[in-house]
Amino acid sequence: MRFVSLFQFRLAVLNVMALAFLALTTSAVRAVDIQTIVSDKGIKALLVEDYTVPLIALSFSFKGGSTQDAKGYEGTAQLLTTMLDEGAGDIPSQKLQEILEDNGMSYSFNSGFDRFSGSIKTLKTSADEAFKLTALMINKPRFDAEPIERMKAAQFNRLKAQETNPQAIASKAWNEAVFQKHPYARPSQGTFETLKTLDGKALEDYRKRVFARDNLVVGVVGAINPDELKAVLDKVFGDLPEKAQLSPVPEATFESGEDIHIEFATPQTNIRVAMPGIKRDDPDFYTAYLVNYVLGGGSFSSRLYSEVREKRGLAYGVYSYLGTYDSAGIVGAGTATRNERTKQTLDVILAEIARMAKEGPTPEELEKAKKYIIGSYAIANLDTSSKIAGVLVAIQEANLGIDYIDKRADYIRAVTIEDAKRVAAKLLSAKPTVITVGQKGS
Numbered sequence: 532m533r534f535v536s537l538f539q540f541r542l543a544v545l546n547v548m549a550l551a552f553l554a555l556t557t558s559a560v561r562a563v564d565i566q567t568i569v570s571d572k573g574i575k576a577l578l579v580e581d582y583t584v585p586l587i588a589l590s591f592s593f594k595g596g597s598t599q600d601a602k603g604y605e606g607t608a609q610l611l612t613t614m615l616d617e618g619a620g621d622i623p624s625q626k627l628q629e630i631l632e633d634n635g636m637s638y639s640f641n642s643g644f645d646r647f648s649g650s651i652k653t654l655k656t657s658a659d660e661a662f663k664l665t666a667l668m669i670n671k672p673r674f675d676a677e678p679i680e681r682m683k684a685a686q687f688n689r690l691k692a693q694e695t696n697p698q699a700i701a702s703k704a705w706n707e708a709v710f711q712k713h714p715y716a717r718p719s720q721g722t723f724e725t726l727k728t729l730d731g732k733a734l735e736d737y738r739k740r741v742f743a744r745d746n747l748v749v750g751v752v753g754a755i756n757p758d759e760l761k762a763v764l765d766k767v768f769g770d771l772p773e774k775a776q777l778s779p780v781p782e783a784t785f786e787s788g789e790d791i792h793i794e795f796a797t798p799q800t801n802i803r804v805a806m807p808g809i810k811r812d813d814p815d816f817y818t819a820y821l822v823n824y825v826l827g828g829g830s831f832s833s834r835l836y837s838e839v840r841e842k843r844g845l846a847y848g849v850y851s852y853l854g855t856y857d858s859a860g861i862v863g864a865g866t867a868t869r870n871e872r873t874k875q876t877l878d879v880i881l882a883e884i885a886r887m888a889k890e891g892p893t894p895e896e897l898e899k900a901k902k903y904i905i906g907s908y909a910i911a912n913l914d915t916s917s918k919i920a921g922v923l924v925a926i927q928e929a930n931l932g933i934d935y936i937d938k939r940a941d942y943i944r945a946v947t948i949e950d951a952k953r954v955a956a957k958l959l960s961a962k963p964t965v966i967t968v969g970q971k972g973s
Contacts, residue, residue: 540869565923565933567755568762576749577923578760578934581916585655587753588916589665589763590924592648593856595741598780603728606686606721607737608642610681610729610875613682615640615649618673621665627664636661644715645857646778646928647741652917655754666767669742674731683726697867700793701801706793708964709805709861711784735819743775744768750923752916755940773862775968783859792971800873801865801967804880808853808860811929818908818946819853824900824961825892826883827851827864832899834883839866845876851884855896862958870970881963888959891952 566578600607616631616638618624631638636653648671653661693699701720710716721729749767751760785807809819820828827835827850839849846866854861864884868876892900912922913936926935 536571563919563936565936566757566765567933568751568760570761570769572735572744572765574747574749574764574765574768574770576751576760578750578755579752579919579923580754580756581748581752582754584916584917585754586652586754587655587658587751587752588650588652588920589647589649589662589749589767590917590920591747591749591768592646592924592928593741593743593775593859593929594645594746595647595775595777595945596643596645596734597717597742598644598714598858599737599778600637600717600719601733603725604733605725606719607729607733608741609720610679610682610686610726611647611734611737612640612642613673613685614734615668615672615680617678617682618675619667620671620673624669624675624678625671627667631664634660635663636664636666642719644719648924650920651919658755662763662767666770670765670770672734672738674734676731677741679734681728684934687723687726690720690726691777697752697797697799697801699967700795701803701865701966704966705803705805705863707790708966709785710783710859713858714780714810715783715856715859739772739775740783743772746775746777747771748811748924748927750920750927752923753918758931760777780858783856789964790964791964793966793968794901794971797969798870799867800870800967800971801867802873802877802878802880803966804864804884805964805966806862806884806959808855808862808958810860811855812855813860815950815957816855816956817942818950819958821886821897821900821943822892822951822955822958823851823853823862824904825896826887828853829900829903832903834887835866836866836879838879839876840881842876843879845872846877849880873967873969873971877965877967881965884963886961887955888950889956889957891948894948897946897948897951901943901946905943908939912936 544885555769563579566580568576569579573916595608600898616627622630625775634657636650636651636657638649647825653660677877749764749768755763764900787806795842813819825834827833830850835849835851839845846868849866851862851864854863864880866876866880913919922936
């Protein structure tokens with residue numbers, strides 16, 4: 532009983548501190564002073580010192596992700612995200628869970644196509660123990676049989692639930708249609724067959740290949756000075772191998788134009804649309820970002836929202852987005868609507884994509900998009916220590932430069948209406964691949 536109350540107290544303190552950080556003014560947030568720190572063992576991090584509240588947030592990522600799952604062992608990276616806190620060093624699973632919660636730190640581990648990432652947030656007073664525990668989880672996870680089987684069973688149940696989830700079915704079909712034989716098309720959550728093959732050896736093999744110093748980026752925000760951070764970096768990451776052993780990932784090619792329907796007994800049809808896009812390092816990225824905002828990325832202010840929901844009431848929500856991966860760029864769009872309205876809804880979406888390709892945005896739409904995207908950035912990305920730490924990691928992953936936050940608005944302002952029309956035509960003129968999951972005969 533004492534353990535639970537102590538944990539709840541520390542969690543409440545963290546929440547209060549986070550709310551205090553949220554109270555920072557916009558002008559204070561803009562004054563982000565980023566320092567480059569290199570530890571004695573050569574580990575680099577970007578640091579923003581902030582002593583407003585006694586918190587430290589650390590985010591990191593290793594280049595790798597699900598593309599580094601060995602063939603026949605799909606789901607390894609995803610399983611690993613659930614296993615790092617299930618025992619480490621000489622501390623078994625349940626005891627480690629108790630120590631982590633008693634410490635009051637918050638933490639998470641995630642895996643995408645291209646990255647295996649993590650984040651830690653701790654009070655300054657608990658930081659030494661928090662980073663000691665983090666080092667244990669990253670360097671010496673136990674991978675005992677019982678928690679492995681428990682986590683596999685949980686993942687198995689998630690896969691089972693996805694068999695009757697139209698959105699999950701559509702996502703799977705989308706990946707297979709867009710990426711085909713590329714590693715991105717492989718099931719990152721694993722399959723019923725591959726989950727059976729996963730064991731401690733597979734997890735440790737992945738960890739040793741992917742967790743290394745040369746493919747690591749780190750971002751830190753909070754009440755910590757450069758010398759303290761150098762010691763933390765070496766404590767947490769200094770014992771990792773110097774070089775990762777990554778399998779090469781080829782560029783993905785996408786020939787759009789397919790129409791794929793999956794019959795499924797559900798009152799609504801899930802609609803997905805995909806076209807070739809651009810990568811993050813493309814010189815036209817900011818222009819494409821603005822074009823997409825006007826098309827469907829701007830939510831309530833977008834053309835798709837106006838045409839699909841407001842004017843016709845065909846769906847509750849509709850969206851478009853730019854998917855930027857290390858080895859591919861994709862334009863995606865989607866919604867869900869009643870089965871009998873599928874054709875009408877899809878026709879409207881495709882018509883708006885075609886109109887944007889032909890005409891581009893209007894000058895008024897472009898200026899409105901610029902103002903929102905510039906004005907909302909600090910609120911969306913720089914209002915908490917954890918978010919800023921994540922931005923510092925993203926800046927390094929995309930090689931944007933330490934001055935990116937200061938220059939981002941200028942990059943967006945520099946986009947002209949001529950740029951927008953040119954990129955809209957280039958980005959949206961291909962015949963889309965369309966995937967529907969629902970009852971076609973309704």
